[in-house]
Amino acid sequence: MSRDTLDVIKHVVFCEAAKQLVITDNPVVKILSELRTQGLASVLFVCCCGCKNNFKLETSPRLMNMDTSTAYNDINVRAVWGSIVTGNGASHLKEVMATMDAPSFVPACIYEN
Numbered sequence: 001m002s003r004d005t006l007d008v009i010k011h012v013v014f015c016e017a018a019k020q021l022v023i024t025d026n027p028v029v030k031i032l033s034e035l036r037t038q039g040l041a042s043v044l045f046v047c048c049c050g051c052k053n054n055f056k057l058e059t060s061p062r063l064m065n066m067d068t069s070t071a072y073n074d075i076n077v078r079a080v081w082g083s084i085v086t087g088n089g090a091s092h093l094k095e096v097m098a099t100m101d102a103p104s105f106v107p108a109c110i111y112e113n
């Protein structure tokens, strides 16, 4: 679970206006837009339906690479490793992502080693 997700959960737990929505069985959080998608990870812009506070929410935490300042999303790294251990390669994973109409995310450096 990403830090952003925890921040949204913490907010709605303590937001009095959101609590009233829960009691009346109404939605508490609304997705306003998808700001960016990289592979299986997205950055969403969400709103508390109670107090109208807005939050940026990354659907997957970022992992810091030891050699560079690039931070890959956890879900994308797991997909790459899953592809490797099942005997598939970068091309196969890219083909699967294209079939799902999802943007490619396989960084070349992962398959170089």
Ligand SMILES: [Zn+2]
Pocket: 011, 012, 015, 016, 017, 018, 048, 049, 050, 051, 052, 053
């Ligand atoms: Zn709120």
